[in-house]
Amino acid sequence: xxxxxxxxxxxxxxxxxxxxxxxxxxxxxxxxxxxxxxxxxxxxxxxxxxxxxxxxxxxxxxxxxxxxxxxxxxxxxxxxxxxxxxxxxxxxxxxxxxxxxxxxxxxxxxxxxxxxxxxxxxxxxxxxxxxxxxxxxxxxxxxxxxxxxxxxxxxxxxxxxxxxxxxxxxxxxxxxxxxxxxxxxxxxxxxxxxxxxxxxxxxxxxxxxxxxxxxxxxxxxxxxxxxxxx
Amino acid sequence: xxxxxxxxxxxxxxxxxxxxxxxxxxxxxxxxxxxxxxxxxxxxxxxxxxxxxxxxxxxxxxxxxxxxxxxxxxxxxxxxxxxxxxxxxxxxxxxxxxxxxxxxxxxxxxxxxxxxxxxxxxxxxxxxxxxxxxxxxxxxxxxxxxxxxxxxxxxxxxxxxxxxxxxxxxxxxxxxxxxxxxxxxxxxxxxxxxxxxxxxxxxxxxxxxxxxxxxxx
Numbered sequence: 001x002x003x004x005x006x007x008x009x010x011x012x013x014x015x016x017x018x019x020x021x022x023x024x025x026x027x028x029x030x031x032x033x034x035x036x037x038x039x040x041x042x043x044x045x046x047x048x049x050x051x052x053x054x055x056x057x058x059x060x061x062x063x064x065x066x067x068x069x070x071x072x073x074x075x076x077x078x079x080x081x082x083x084x085x086x087x088x089x090x091x092x093x094x095x096x097x098x099x100x101x102x103x104x105x106x107x108x109x110x111x112x113x114x115x116x117x118x119x120x121x122x123x124x125x126x127x128x129x130x131x132x133x134x135x136x137x138x139x140x141x142x143x144x145x146x147x148x149x150x151x152x153x154x155x156x157x158x159x160x161x162x163x164x165x166x167x168x169x170x171x172x173x174x175x176x177x178x179x180x181x182x183x184x185x186x187x188x189x190x191x192x193x194x195x196x197x198x199x200x201x202x203x204x205x206x207x208x209x210x211x212x213x214x215x216x217x218x219x220x221x222x223x224x225x226x227x228x229x230x
Numbered sequence: 231x232x233x234x235x236x237x238x239x240x241x242x243x244x245x246x247x248x249x250x251x252x253x254x255x256x257x258x259x260x261x262x263x264x265x266x267x268x269x270x271x272x273x274x275x276x277x278x279x280x281x282x283x284x285x286x287x288x289x290x291x292x293x294x295x296x297x298x299x300x301x302x303x304x305x306x307x308x309x310x311x312x313x314x315x316x317x318x319x320x321x322x323x324x325x326x327x328x329x330x331x332x333x334x335x336x337x338x339x340x341x342x343x344x345x346x347x348x349x350x351x352x353x354x355x356x357x358x359x360x361x362x363x364x365x366x367x368x369x370x371x372x373x374x375x376x377x378x379x380x381x382x383x384x385x386x387x388x389x390x391x392x393x394x395x396x397x398x399x400x401x402x403x404x405x406x407x408x409x410x411x412x413x414x415x416x417x418x419x420x421x422x423x424x425x426x427x428x429x430x431x432x433x434x435x436x437x438x439x440x441x442x443x444x445x446x447x
Contacts, residue, residue: 168268171268172272173272179272180275180279182389186382
């Protein structure tokens with residue numbers, strides 16, 4: 001194993017993250033769509049009693065997806081540092097954004113685990129924990145939108161047009177992903193319709209943008225690592 | 231779509247009567263992608279997202295005709311029309327700025343872009359007045375789905391206008407660096423075209439919103 005193993009693993013880590021996190025969310029927890037915000041506390045608690053093991057397993061996997069996210073965070077921050085040419089504002093902002101993203105990613109899974117831990121407790125308490133989890137992951141946009149918007153800024157504004165480290169189309173993809181995620185801010189205001197956390201703009205478009213981004217990322221990061229981290 | 235002011239350089243027009251060069255120039259114009267090719271990922275992606283907005287509006291209009299008829303009656307058509315004219319004029323100013331910059335008339339180009347930015351600011355002010363009128367009349371974005379869609383969709387569009395104005399300010403700054411009397415470098419033209427494409431997108435999206443919100447009854 002050479003000393004570039006972690007960078008190479010980092011190039012695939014966004015894909016690994018979405019496989020672990022998405023597998024837990026979509027396949028094991030079955031949040032496709034998520035539990036409706038209009039669902040009663042009793043109905044939510046019922047789900048956590050009846051499907052206790054898969055929901056606890058999904059919670060644990062969501063927390064463990066942090067390992068892949070950590071690799072991605074480190075690699076993208078290193079690339080931003082290369083684009084910036086030093087550890088400047090942009091690199092530090094990206095590092096701090098990822099740090100909060102990692103915390104949020106963990107506590108979202110922990111909140112689901114809290115709901116599944118004692119499923120016989122008062123339904124309102126279980127719903128409180130699931131509300132916390134859904135609002136963190138689908139309303140946590142002020143924390144993690146920085147990943148996409150800072151990457152777009154670095155690629156499109158700071159990076160030179162000639163021989164850029166990251167392709168410019170990826171910068172525009174980042175910008176579009178950031179814009180597509182912004183309507184998630186509205187999940188705090190609405191419990192029904194397209195802006196609710198199970199709606200078109202609250203869930204489906206941001207989910208598609210995130211999954212698409214993670215699947216596309218190795219196409220960009222593998223060549224970048226090969227060229228700039230030999 | 232052939233956006234105004236974003237085609238091939240006007241200064242590259244062939245001599246009259248030279249049929250071969252005319253055909254060649256037309257071919258170049260037809261194959262020219264305005265702005266950075268990569269920018270179109272953002273432009274087309276944004277159009278898809280707004281296309282979904284329009285579909286949501288249309289579907290809700292069809293399923294709740296009474297509510298949308300009531301909501302439509304609350305709209306200030308005069309302000310909506312004024313904002314449409316303001317944006318169309320600003321788009322013309324952006325197109326004119328690009329053509330002037332290509333001809334090396336950098337000072338006039340800067341003035342043209344300044345006019346476009348000022349018109350963009352006028353749009354923001356008029357929209358703020360309109361929002362103020364609705365709020366003063368008791369419009370409830372959380373309790374009334376018509377006003378929920380109205381405020382969210384026009385609000386996201388307004389965010390695009392603010393981003394566009396910021397880009398126009400960068401362009402004005404960039405025009406200072408252009409050599410007066412000399413055609414700009416290719417990279418500068420691409421930048422001007424890219425901002426123009428984005429501004430025309432903002433204009434186009436508003437025209438559809440204007441039609442859906444203010445005109446359809």
